[in-house]
Amino acid sequence: MPIPTTRELAEVAYAAYGTSTGHKNYQGLPMPAWSELTDRIQLAWIEATAAVVTTTLVGLTGVSDSPIPDVGDVVLVLVDPAENNGATEAPAVVTRVWNETTVNARVLHDGPRQSWRTSLVYRETLDGTEGTPAIWTWPGGGN
Template sequence: MPPPTSRELAELAYDVYGKSTGGRNYQGLPMPDWDELTTAIQLAWIEAAGAIALNTIASLTGVSGTLEPSVGDVVLVPTDPADNNGATEAPAIITRVWSKTTINVRVLADSEATTWRTSLVYADSLAEAHGAAAVWTWPGGDD
């Protein structure tokens, strides 16, 4: 059985949070179902779960240095196939690190379309991102 993805961990955390508060958010209002959350809110929960997962893995393995993104690292991002010679992902160079899970990049598409993306959040795989453009993963993350 494969380990849970950051998205699965985020959904679990959101569900547990809801159960612990009687289904109420921090304002005391009823919590929507996960699927009713905006993409931005889902990505925030996914980022939090991803950070916890990365910190836990780092703590258990003692290899925290290899799990942190650095300026100049190559990552993968989803792309529009029309801008990338038919491919749905492209390499990107990290230009700014905000946290272990949030970065800015310069996308290196297989075309003349070279773009900047900001505040991308880590996803275990691009497939789990469900079409969101504001995500990144390490090469090999979709294996």
């Protein structure tokens, strides 16, 4: 059986949430089907699922690095602190996987700004890579 993608797991989580609430949202209104959700809401479910998966894998294995990212995985990138509420790192959702170390991602700044990064290259840690916008690492990857 192939390992499900983060997106597939997010769909499972959304369906389970629906089952547990009688397919009602937090307002008590009927939940839309996954395919009817906006991209932003789907992305929120994918990000939440990725966080749970990452936490579970780290807890089970003690290893936070997965060798190959997948579309929908959440990684960390360096950002300008002036555009990120003072923080030098921000989460980014993988939008394209070129190979096991190179991805494109949408950066989720702590604020209204969002940006895209292309051809990001993996590093075990973001330490010492300040000023290099084309680097990504896994959450918990040494920082």
